[in-house]
Amino acid sequence: MNFQESFWRRGAVRVVAATAMLSGAGLFGAIGASSATTKHCAADNGAVKITNATICKGLAYFAGKTITFVAGGNPGGSFDALARAVSPELAAYLGATINVVDNASSTAAQNMVAASQANGLTIGLLNMVPDAVGVGIGVPVVNFNPAREQIFGAEGSNADMFMVTKGSPYQSWSALINNTASSPVPELALTSGYDTTVQLLVNAAFGIHARIITGYSNEAALVAGFSRGDGQFMLGPLTSTGPMIGNTGTPGYANPVGISHAAPTQSLFYSQISSVPTITQLESQFPATTAAEKTARTALNAFIPAGAQVLYATAKTPSYLDQTLTSATYWAFRTPQEKQQALLHNLTPGWQSPTKMRATYKTMLTLAPKLQSVFAPVFG
Numbered sequence: 001m002n003f004q005e006s007f008w009r010r011g012a013v014r015v016v017a018a019t020a021m022l023s024g025a026g027l028f029g030a031i032g033a034s035s036a037t038t039k040h041c042a043a044d045n046g047a048v049k050i051t052n053a054t055i056c057k058g059l060a061y062f063a064g065k066t067i068t069f070v071a072g073g074n075p076g077g078s079f080d081a082l083a084r085a086v087s088p089e090l091a092a093y094l095g096a097t098i099n100v101v102d103n104a105s106s107t108a109a110q111n112m113v114a115a116s117q118a119n120g121l122t123i124g125l126l127n128m129v130p131d132a133v134g135v136g137i138g139v140p141v142v143n144f145n146p147a148r149e150q151i152f153g154a155e156g157s158n159a160d161m162f163m164v165t166k167g168s169p170y171q172s173w174s175a176l177i178n179n180t181a182s183s184p185v186p187e188l189a190l191t192s193g194y195d196t197t198v199q200l201l202v203n204a205a206f207g208i209h210a211r212i213i214t215g216y217s218n219e220a221a222l223v224a225g226f227s228r229g230d231g232q233f234m235l236g237p238l239t240s241t242g243p244m245i246g247n248t249g250t251p252g253y254a255n256p257v258g259i260s261h262a263a264p265t266q267s268l269f270y271s272q273i274s275s276v277p278t279i280t281q282l283e284s285q286f287p288a289t290t291a292a293e294k295t296a297r298t299a300l301n302a303f304i305p306a307g308a309q310v311l312y313a314t315a316k317t318p319s320y321l322d323q324t325l326t327s328a329t330y331w332a333f334r335t336p337q338e339k340q341q342a343l344l345h346n347l348t349p350g351w352q353s354p355t356k357m358r359a360t361y362k363t364m365l366t367l368a369p370k371l372q373s374v375f376a377p378v379f380g
Helices: 003-022 026-030 053-062 078-094 106-114 128-136 173-177 194-206 219-227 238-245 279-285 291-306 319-334 336-344 354-379
Strands: 041-043 048-050 066-072 097-103 122-127 150-154 160-165 185-190 210-216 233-237 254-259 309-313
Touching (some): 041 319, 048 053, 053 319, 066 106, 078 122, 078 309, 078 336, 097 106, 122 128, 128 194, 150 319, 150 354, 160 194, 185 219, 194 210, 194 233, 194 354, 210 219, 219 238, 238 254, 279 291, 319 336
Parallel strands (some): 066 122, 185 233
Antiparallel strands (some): 041 048, 150 309, 160 233, 160 254
């Protein structure tokens, strides 16, 4: 089989998969094989036939243009990793060039995208959980209303790990729970972010007494602080925490004691973390003892599946461009190539729709005010 035949078979397999899953389902029903009587355009280097006139108009607009993808955090961090994993497939679908630009601050990165021209040529990743919490408790993280932005979907939620230093006395979840208020766990946290929000909720959900040490602007700074002994407890995505546990021939300097949810079996560190208890397992092992703990667990179980990284563009972006970018995002997150790249970066492949993410955002807004005292150490 020659290269051209292989390429077109690759495209045909993709079309069949998309059509089988979402046959006739609104926007995405337009992705599939075209009939002889229907005009069509092409995406993904010609491998996909599009029969939706609106998306065809968007593809004609994006063809040959350059899109800036603003990623919050440091190069190699989870936002940067996601942007680089999905960009090649987005670019192929749209017929555009995508340049990933990192901004050390997730907040600044989001504000930059929201303030950009409404022309579809600047995209980014909403840090949806802390953004919603900030709005919900009246201490906004960003300077725009995330609910008004144009969102295109999200990948699967990262499997984030709770780590303790090897010399810490807290080498199990029970040890963390049984610590005392007079001797709180020194816990490192980002200045703001998804992980920080989850950390605060976990502390409240399990009655963990912690002394929050914050001020770290991104994942790299957090890991650097942890490795030099600034604290004994932290949470971070597998992108940054996986290497901390070491591997064959390379000793690690930290131990995992919990994970937000099971990591994909194809993850690089799966064999080393497959026995690490998930939050769901820990909730079963250590039942809530107070109403406050139950409320925190309700929020925690809503926040964790949502993840943090939602692809978006600024409000008032023309509808036809929004539809095209949504279609491209759906396509990109489901390709074998993107899934492979996501796993190589210790991300969780998958697809979460804009509708689901907006519903989750509303849930967060409802729950956040009930937990204002929980978030006060960072958001207050």
